Amino acid sequence: MASKTIYVCSECGYKSIKWLGKCPNCSSWNTLSEEEIEDTVSESKNSMRKSMLTRAGSEVEAIALSENDLPDYLREKTGCAEFDRVLGGGLVNGSVVLISGEPGIGKSTLLLQICSSYNAEGNILYVSGEESAAQISLRAKRLGIKGQDIYVLSETNTPKILEKAKSLSPKLLIVDSIQTMYHTESNTIPGSVTQIRECASMYINFAKTSGVPVILVGHVTKEGSIAGPKVLEHMVDTVLYFEGDRSQGFRLIRAMKNRFGPTNEIGVFEMTDSGLKEMPNPSSLLLSDRPGNVSGNCAIAIIEGTRPLIAEIQALVTPTIFPSPKRMSTGTDYNRLALILAVLEKRLGLRFSINDVYLNVVGGIRIEETASDTGTALALISSIRDIPVPEDLVCMGELGLSGEIRAVSRAEDRVAEAKRLGFKKVVLPKRNIKLLHKVPDGIELIPVANIFELLKLFAPNGGEKC
Template structure:
C-alpha cells in the first residue's frame, strides 16, 4: 500500500499534510520534518493492547477510597508524588542530561524491591554499565531485573512474561516501534511508544516510570501530548556543577503540584536533604553587603534561601542585568520601582542577582528580599545580622500580604533569626514574643528600617 507523507513539528507535535517554514501551532521555525507512515501501521500502533468489553457505570456505583501506593523509600520523592506512587500510574521524570534522573530511579528500586518486583529497562546503557553504577550506589536486590533493549515490542513481550509490579523505561527517546519508519526520538515514535506503555499500565495495573529528556528551552523534548498522557510529570532541576537538586511536580493527578523534594549529589548517589533551609544557608557571609535571606513557601514547606545582589557602576552605554534563580522580568520591574519610588538611581549601574545553591524562587514573596539585597549592594552597607524578610511589592512601591506568614516566621526563628521584615498583615501575637516583627507599608520603609 502507498505510504502517506506527513510533516510533524519536533517541538509541539503539530501534524500537517504539507511543509511549513514556521509551525502554525507553536510558531517555531524550521521544525517541520517529513515522515512516511503506512496508514494501517499507524492505526495499529495505538491499539496494540485491545481493551476488554466495557460499559457505562453510574458514578454512585463506583467504589472510592484511598489509592494503593508504593512507597519508594525516598521520603523526598514520596512527598512530591503525594505519598508514594499509585498502582497503575504512569509517571514521567524529566531533566537535563547528567542531573541525576537515572540515579534517582535506580536508588528508588532498592527500597521498592523489598515488596515488589521491578524491571529496569535501559536504552542508553549496557548491562555492565548499569551493574557498575548499581555497585557504586550499593544497590543489590534479587527482585531487581535489568533489560537493555530499545525495541518496544520486545520490551512489552519481556514485561508480559515477567509480570513486574513496577516498570522503568530509561529513556522514552531511545525506544522505537518497528512498524513505524520514523527515527527513534522523533515525535511519532515517542507518541506511539508512550501510548503503548500507557495502555499496558492501565490494563495490567503496573506502575510505569519513564525518563524524558529536555530540549534547550528547558521543556520536555517530544510532542506536548506526552505530558497529557501521563498521570504525573516530575522535573529534576538544579545546576549540574552544584550539589543540590530539586524535584518538582508539574502535573500530578494523585497529589499536589506545589511540593518539592531537595537532594544533594554525593559520591554515593543522591542524599535526601531533610532540612533544606539549613543546607542552603551554610556558608552565609557575615558582614557582607548585597545579601538578604528570603523565606518562600514550597507547598507546605517553608524554605529559607540566600538572595545575593551586586550593583556596580557600568562601563557601557547600556547597563547590564543578569538574574540567576529569580525571574529576569521581575527583577527589572523591581529595579524600576527602586529608581522611581525609592530614589535609587540604578540606570547607570550593572545589576546582578543570584540565589545561592542553584535554587529557583518564583514566589512573589521574594520581592522584598531582592529589593533589600540590591539596596544593600548599591549603598555598600550590609544588613544587620539575623534579619530576614518576605513580601510582594506592587508597582506603587507598596508591600502586599503573602500567605503562610506564621510558617515562615517559625522556620526563621528555628534557624536563629531574630528580626523579620514583613508587610502589614495580621499574625498571631505569640509570634511577636519570639522575634522582632517589623511591619512596613512600602519598600522605601523597609529599606529605611534596615539600612
C-alpha cells in the first residue's frame, strides 16, 4: 500500500495536501503539521460501495421512544464526593471522561486517588504512557495508597493495552494520557491529530462495548485548550477541566460538557504533600490570610454550580507611566473589567483613564458570574480613593451600563453563606431585599439601587474627580 503526506490542522482537524501558514477552516496560524497516511482511499471507497449495496437490501427499524423502556444510567460512586458532584452523581458505566489541565496541576494524583477510593467491586487498570510503574508506585506510596486491586501498566500501544484490558476486565480503565498513545496501523507519530483521534475512538469503542467506564487524561495547549483535534471533545461523553493556581494549593474541577449531568458544578480540592484533599467548604480556604484594613480588597458572594461561595477580589489602581494605561485581570473576564471601569469613569467621574488597573481573584479561581460586578466596582473605588472596605462586608449585584445595580439569583443562599463565615454586612441590590424571605440574625443588609448609592456608602465625599 502506498503512503502519502498530508497536512492536518491540530486545532480543527482540517486536512490539506500542501502546507499552509494559516488554516483556511479555523484561521489558526502555524497549526498544520505533516502526517504520513496510507493510501486507502480507493480501498475504502470499494468497501463503502459494498456495504451500501448490502444495506440497501436489508431494512432498518426505528423504535418508538415510549416503547424503549430502558433503565436509568448505572452509576458508580468514585468515592470522591467532589469528583462525583462534577460528574453528576458518579461515573456512568460505559462512559468516557476526558480530564485535562496544565502540566503538574495534579491530574495523575487525582486519578490515582480515585483508583483507591472507587467503590465498585473488581480491578482497576491504570495505564500510563508518561510514567514508569516504579514512578507510579512511588506516588502511590506518598499518597498512602495500598492498591491491592489497582493494576499499573506503563505502555503506549493502544491495541496491546486494550487486549490487556479485555483479559483483565477491570471495573475502571484510566489512560494517562491520550496524547502519548499510538496505534501501529496509523503511520503517524503519537500526539498527532490522526493518532489521538484513532486511539480515542478505540477506547470509546471499548467503553461502549464492554460497559467499562474509561477516564482519559488530556494535555492542554499553551492557549489552554485541549491538545489535539477539537473532535476529541465531541467524541467523549464528559469533558472536565482541572484548573487552579499552581503556586497555591487551590484546585478546581469544572465540567465543560457532560452527557450525563449538569455542566455548572465545580469540585474543589486543596493540593497537599499527601495528595488532593476535598474541600466541602471552599470559602474558608479562599478567605484565609486576608490582609486587614487594606484598600482595594472586597469580599464577594458568588454561586458556583449549586454552591454559594465567598471569594475575595483585589484591585490595585496606580498612576500610569505609559501613554495608554495598563489593565490586567486575573481570574475575571478582561472585557467585564473594561466595562466596569467605563461605567465608573462615565457615571462617577473617577479618573481610571490616567491610572493602571490590576485586578486579581484570590486563590487562582475564575469568576464568570456577573454578580461579582458590584464587588469589583467597590474594590476599584476603594483602591482609587484609598479607603478600605470594611472587613466584615460582603458584596453582590450585577452592574448595568447606566450604573444601576441589578438583582442576582439565590440571594438568600449567598447571605446565609456570608453569615456562616462570620460576615456582618451584606451589600445587595435593592430589588433583592423584596425577594428575601428570611434574614439571618446578626446580618445587616445594605440595599443599593445604583453605583451612586454605593459610592455614598463607602466614600462619603461623593463622586468628585480624583
